[in-house]
Amino acid sequence: MTGFTRISDAPIEVHGRINNPNVVAVLDSSLLKIVNVTDGLKEGGTLLINSDRSGKELTKELGVSNVHCYTVDATKISLDVFGSGKAFNTAMLGALLKAVPVVSKESLTNAMKERFSAELIDKNLQVLEKGMTEVKVD
DSSP states (O other), X not given: OOOOOOOOXXXXXXXXXXXXXXXXXXXXXXXXXXXXXXXXXXXXXXXXXXXXXXXXXXXXHHTOOSSEEEEEOHHHHHHHHHSSSTTHHHHHHHHHHHHSOSSOHHHHHHHHHHHSOHHHHHHHHHHHHHHHHHOEEO
């Protein structure tokens, strides 16, 4: 599955596929063997991968050198905090926020507080924070 998100302070008037993204987030590293995840990624763009492997190792395997590669073991973070992999996407959000601070941590935290129940918010905020602190760049 491929998804696209545009983030801007100005109104977004273009909707649809993004052919030359500034950032690509790979939520499942098994896709690296199936899909050319860097296809169209702008030179000097950002690649964020849910993986326990290093960015240097992954970019070498992908045959790219003109990107900033960030890795975070988002699945492990979710398993450590929740006991399941169900919150790996929140860890990826934290890593993305650290790699490409397109929104403030405060605004993301406020949105999460609106979305999650009182019983889930503390663990989700912990996952977000771990994603931010455990992300690595190579």
